[in-house]
Amino acid sequence: xxxxxxxxxxxxxxxxxxxxxxxxxxxxxxxxxxxxxxxxxxxxxxxxxxxxxxxxxxxxxxxxxxxxxxxxxxxxxxxxxxxxxxxxxxxxxxxxxxxxxxxxxxxxxxxxxxxxxxxxxxxxxxxxxxxxxxxxxxxxxxxxxxxxxxxxxxxxxxxxxxxxxxxxxxxxxxxxxxxxxxxxxxxxxxxxxxxxxxxxxxxxxxxxxxxxxxxxxxxxxxxxxxxxxxxxxxxxxxxxxxxxxxxxxxxxxxxxxxxxxxxxxxxxxxxxxxxxxxxxxxxxxxxxxxxxx
Numbered sequence: 001x002x003x004x005x006x007x008x009x010x011x012x013x014x015x016x017x018x019x020x021x022x023x024x025x026x027x028x029x030x031x032x033x034x035x036x037x038x039x040x041x042x043x044x045x046x047x048x049x050x051x052x053x054x055x056x057x058x059x060x061x062x063x064x065x066x067x068x069x070x071x072x073x074x075x076x077x078x079x080x081x082x083x084x085x086x087x088x089x090x091x092x093x094x095x096x097x098x099x100x101x102x103x104x105x106x107x108x109x110x111x112x113x114x115x116x117x118x119x120x121x122x123x124x125x126x127x128x129x130x131x132x133x134x135x136x137x138x139x140x141x142x143x144x145x146x147x148x149x150x151x152x153x154x155x156x157x158x159x160x161x162x163x164x165x166x167x168x169x170x171x172x173x174x175x176x177x178x179x180x181x182x183x184x185x186x187x188x189x190x191x192x193x194x195x196x197x198x199x200x201x202x203x204x205x206x207x208x209x210x211x212x213x214x215x216x217x218x219x220x221x222x223x224x225x226x227x228x229x230x231x232x233x234x235x236x237x238x239x240x241x242x243x244x245x246x247x248x249x250x251x252x253x254x255x256x257x258x259x260x261x262x263x264x265x266x267x268x269x270x271x272x273x274x275x276x277x278x279x280x281x282x283x284x285x286x287x288x289x290x291x292x293x
Contacts, residue, residue: 008127012049013134014191015169017087019162021071022199024062025091037163040071040197043089045190049075064091094198106209107150110141116151119174126188136171137208142178147212149178153222155205164199164222164236172208176218176241179210188246195240202235217242 018040025038049060057079063072073087116137120130140151153171173191180189195217207225210218223235 009048010051012051012086013166013170014045014087015166015173017045017073018043018169018194018197018199019164019166020060020062020073021087021089021091022163022197024064025071028064028066029093037094037198037200038091039094040194040199041090041092043087043194043197045087045192047084047086048190049084049086089194094200106148107141109146110143110148110150112142112144114140114142114149114178116140119177122177123174128188128190130170134167134170136167137174140175140178142175144179147179149175149210151175151208151210153206153208163201168202168206168222169199169236169238172206172210172220172222173238173241175208175210176220176243179212179218180243181216189243190246192242192244193240194238194242197236197238199236206235213240 021040021043022038025040029038057077059076059078061074061076063074065071069090069092071089071091072085074083074085076083116135116139119137119140120135123130136153136156138152138154140149142149151172151174153168156165156168159165202222202224205225206222209221209223211221213219217240220238220241221235222237
């Protein structure tokens with residue numbers, strides 16, 4: 001299952017949008033037939049796709065605009081005709097191979113081991129809980145001074161037709177939490193944008209690397225551990241990956257509760273003179289009601 005829970009909501013993972021856009025762009029440009037791949041640029045995650053409730057009337061599609069070299073992942077409610085854009089960006093043919101990294105060398109420079117269970121417990125403590133298929137990170141090491149973190153992903157038996165399985169991409173992105181700047185307690189950070197994403201096929205066991213690229217920006221590379229395999233299969237790479245704090249929608253103002261039990265209104269009425277009647281009482285209501293005693 002491709003899902004994760006954010007504060008009680010089941011949300012489609014942002015990594016899934018990237019693989020959908022890559023596959024659609026490859027199909028539209030015949031990149032797969034030419035043994036090439038698409039390069040996604042300036043990708044923005046616009047609106048979370050919630051997977052709660054009735055979804056039978058919802059369709060998901062990827063629109064490719066060849067002239068503008070851009071894509072849009074959106075959903076449409078077939079009953080109302082309303083469309084929502086969830087992820088959009090540029091798409092073109094990857095012109096040069098992904099730069100490979102020496103995982104073994106970086107692993108040696110990351111002296112601090114981190115238990116993967118602690119990473120996922122930290123996510124869960126702020127309301128971001130990943131499903132079992134998305135807890136793919138099995139080990140991690142970090143050097144915060146060097147701004148580098150390395151890890152290992154669970155070996156995948158089936159890629160289900162993907163170039164880079166979204167669960168593996170998501171697991172690699174989890175390393176970026178080790179390099180993130182300190183945030184307020186209880187804050188939830190979700191993907192906001194990616195500078196470039198080259199999702200070329202990753203052979204063998206995936207070994208991710210995360211590197212700090214600027215304030216709140218990180219890069220992620222996924223490839224083979226040894227240098228020879230990395231040269232034969234450079235792997236996948238994301239640059240300038242940015243997360244932002246999830247801000248809750250402002251709560252609607254509570255409806256004002258009525259505390260009165262009646263409404264008073266004044267109307268002109270003719271009342272007999274006191275000397276002509278022993279007593280007089282006029283009661284008005286809506287509809288008009290008058291009782292004279």
